[in-house]
Amino acid sequence: MDEMLFRVLAESVGRYLEKVDRLAARDLAGQRSLAGETRRLVAAWRAVLELHHPADGRCAGCVRGRRRMCGVWRVASAYFTRRPPGG
Secondary structure: OOHHHHHHHHHHHHHHHHHHHHHHHOOHHHOHHHHHHHHHHHHHHHHHHHHOOEEOOEEOOOOOOOOOOOHHHHHHHHHHOOOOOOO
16 A cells, blocks of 8 residues: 555544544543443554554555555545545
C-alpha cells in the first residue's frame, strides 16, 4: 500500500478509535461495564492494527508479500472511516 495513503487511513482510523475511547471514558449514566468493555475493544483494535502496520508497503503482520492493503486494514477502513447511510 502506498505510504501516504496508509498514513491518511491510519490517522482516520486512529481519530475514530480515540473518539470512541473518549466517549466510553465519560461513563454515561453509570454504565461502567459497557464503558469498560468499549475501552477494552478499542485497545484490542489498536493492538491488532499496530501488528499490521505496513513495512516497505507490505503488512508486517501478514505473511503474503502483496502490496495491497491487508484484510485487517480493509475491515478497519470499512467500519471506522466510512459513515453509515443517514449517519
